[in-house]
Amino acid sequence: MYDIAIIGAGAVGGFVARELSRYNLKIVIFEKEVDVAGGVTKANTAIIHSGYSPKPGTIKAKLNREAIEIFPQVCKELDISYKKTGSLLIAFNEESMEAVHKKYTRGIKNGVKSLKILTKEEILAIEPNMNKNVYGALYSQDTGIVNNWDMAIAPCENAVDNGVALRTREKVYRINKSEDTFYIDTEKDQYQSKVVINCAGLFSDEINQMVGKKSFKIEPKKGQYFILDKNQGSMVNHVIFLAKSENDKNTKGMIIAPTINGNIIIGPSSQNPCNKEDMSTTVFGLNKVKSLAKDVIPNLDFSKTIKTFAGLRPKVDFAEDEENDFIIEEDQHVGGLINVAGIKSPGLTCAPSIALMVKDIVENILGKLQPKDDFNPYRKKVIRFNELDEEERNKRIKENPLYGKIVCKCENISEGEIIDAIRRNPSPTTIKGLKFRTMVGMGRCQGGFCMCSLIEILSRESNKKRLRWDGDKNSLGDKSMEKMDG
Numbered sequence: 001m002y003d004i005a006i007i008g009a010g011a012v013g014g015f016v017a018r019e020l021s022r023y024n025l026k027i028v029i030f031e032k033e034v035d036v037a038g039g040v041t042k043a044n045t046a047i048i049h050s051g052y053s054p055k056p057g058t059i060k061a062k063l064n065r066e067a068i069e070i071f072p073q074v075c076k077e078l079d080i081s082y083k084k085t086g087s088l089l090i091a092f093n094e095e096s097m098e099a100v101h102k103k104y105t106r107g108i109k110n111g112v113k114s115l116k117i118l119t120k121e122e123i124l125a126i127e128p129n130m131n132k133n134v135y136g137a138l139y140s141q142d143t144g145i146v147n148n149w150d151m152a153i154a155p156c157e158n159a160v161d162n163g164v165a166l167r168t169r170e171k172v173y174r175i176n177k178s179e180d181t182f183y184i185d186t187e188k189d190q191y192q193s194k195v196v197i198n199c200a201g202l203f204s205d206e207i208n209q210m211v212g213k214k215s216f217k218i219e220p221k222k223g224q225y226f227i228l229d230k231n232q233g234s235m236v237n238h239v240i241f242l243a244k245s246e247n248d249k250n251t252k253g254m255i256i257a258p259t260i261n262g263n264i265i266i267g268p269s270s271q272n273p274c275n276k277e278d279m280s281t282t283v284f285g286l287n288k289v290k291s292l293a294k295d296v297i298p299n300l301d302f303s304k305t306i307k308t309f310a311g312l313r314p315k316v317d318f319a320e321d322e323e324n325d326f327i328i329e330e331d332q333h334v335g336g337l338i339n340v341a342g343i344k345s346p347g348l349t350c351a352p353s354i355a356l357m358v359k360d361i362v363e364n365i366l367g368k369l370q371p372k373d374d375f376n377p378y379r380k381k382v383i384r385f386n387e388l389d390e391e392e393r394n395k396r397i398k399e400n401p402l403y404g405k406i407v408c409k410c411e412n413i414s415e416g417e418i419i420d421a422i423r424r425n426p427s428p429t430t431i432k433g434l435k436f437r438t439m440v441g442m443g444r445c446q447g448g449f450c451m452c453s454l455i456e457i458l459s460r461e462s463n464k465k466r467l468r469w470d471g472d473k474n475s476l477g478d479k480s481m482e483k484m485d486g
């Protein structure tokens with residue numbers, strides 16, 4: 001019998017597992033995909049929001065502020081790539097400048113520090129590629145960028161290191177509760193647990209309905225993006241948000257930002273609800289993003305696009321008069337079931353503070369938790385060879401010559417790094433999993449040159465003879481490979 005069963009190994013499930021692994025609890029995480037970070041966490045803008053956007057008094061506003069306080073320490077402990085870039089919420093006319101002032105006031109109410117209204121001249125001094133017609137902006141020093149895949153991989157690795165059982169490829173399809181025990185049926189087995197924590201992202205409504213009453217519904221909203229080559233990386237220095245006036249539906253959430261890997265990310269579009277599995281991009285959606293971005297940074301060169309992709313926001317169907325807040329609470333009808341649902345933006349930012357809130361709810365259910373003596377808060381990421389200085393590189397190559405064998409020439413990733421990633425727990429079993437951990441194949445050629453070597457290394461290291469190609473239809477050049485038994 002487990003004390004805690006967590007459903008979903010995205011950023012939220014990962015941080016919840018890691019937080020609870022500090023205590024003497026028997027914990028399991030179920031993930032339906034072959035790897036962690038396979039849901040909403042996989043495809044988003046990867047911005048660490050400073051917290052001026054959420055409505056004051058909401059759970060979002062509180063958790064965003066708390067997250068900003070703890071984020072640097074969390075990233076240090078888990079070796080997550082994170083950079084504070086600062087952001088500009090820009091306006092091109094008086095009407096959208098009103099929205100900028102409203103966000104400033106909101107930010108002050110939310111306790112956001114270092115907010116400042118900038119003039120046109122001040123903006124152009126720090127963002128020289130900006131459209132010269134810019135009117136004004138809200139500068140926020142605390143905004144940052146992060147590696148979104150690491151936001152699930154790192155806490156999951158650390159949780160596993162601290163004794164949590166991670167069961168990938170185990171979709172939960174039925175939950176029953178009898179007296180104080182949940183009976184959880186997955187594709188492989190039946191498990192028992194005292195508490196169930198529903199961190200299933202887009203599918204959290206379905207998990208809730210398996211055991212609870214229908215209390216919310218998730219309606220995915222798609223956002224589409226461009227990633228531009230690193231040679232466009234200096235086009236913006238800050239995260240650029242486009243302020244929208246009251247009636248403007250077009251600019252919602254539009255961002256142009258540097259990525260942690262040195263590229264530029266542009267998007268997302270905002271579209272009507274769609275299917276939960278529909279990650280396709282469309283000419284219509286991408287063209288909308290492109291034309292808005294060109295209004296802001298006219299010299300952006302879209303011929304340098306290396307990838308387009310889509311992400312799905314897990315939007316709850318709240319009534320018009322209800323606040324579009326996170327749902328983080330023990331289910332009103334089923335004691336011991338904790339729903340962590342509707343975690344859209346700034347959910348990546350808030351994952352560490354959501355975990356702290358969930359821990360308090362668990363304590364309300366199970367009583368005071370006993371800290372473990374041997375909890376290890378630290379995890380090291382895969383060595384990034386191209387981040388090392390000459391001396392350190394030579395030292396590594398001497399210890400292991402595979403660090404001198406470059407597999408991905410675009411991103412300068414060595415075979416040593418790939419093997420380091422494969423030998424971790426959880427170990428990636430797909431090319432995508434390798435990409436998320438090492439950035440291999442994420443560069444200009446998108447794996448065109450290194451794919452065969454990657455397949456060879458992965459099959460050799462995982463000792464598998466038969467491999468099945470599982471073409472990813474929606475992203476050019478992004479094929480994933482799945483192992484089969486044998």
Ligand SMILES: Cc1cc2nc3c(=O)[nH]c(=O)nc-3n(C[C@H](O)[C@H](O)[C@H](O)COP(=O)(O)OP(=O)(O)OC[C@H]3O[C@@H](n4cnc5c(N)ncnc54)[C@H](O)[C@@H]3O)c2cc1C
Binds near residue numbers: 207
């Ligand atoms: C377009 C877009 C842009 C965004 N930009 C930002 C941003 O810049 N900054 C920010 O802070 N936030 C951003 N967000 C929000 C952020 O991405 C999410 O809040 C966060 O990733 C949610 O993580 P999660 O763990 O709740 O969900 P997920 O990552 O979806 O994890 C849920 C997991 O549950 C698994 N699962 C589902 N059903 C089952 C089942 N039956 N059995 C077992 N496993 C199951 C899924 O496979 C999945 O891995 C953005 C979101 C989108 C869509």
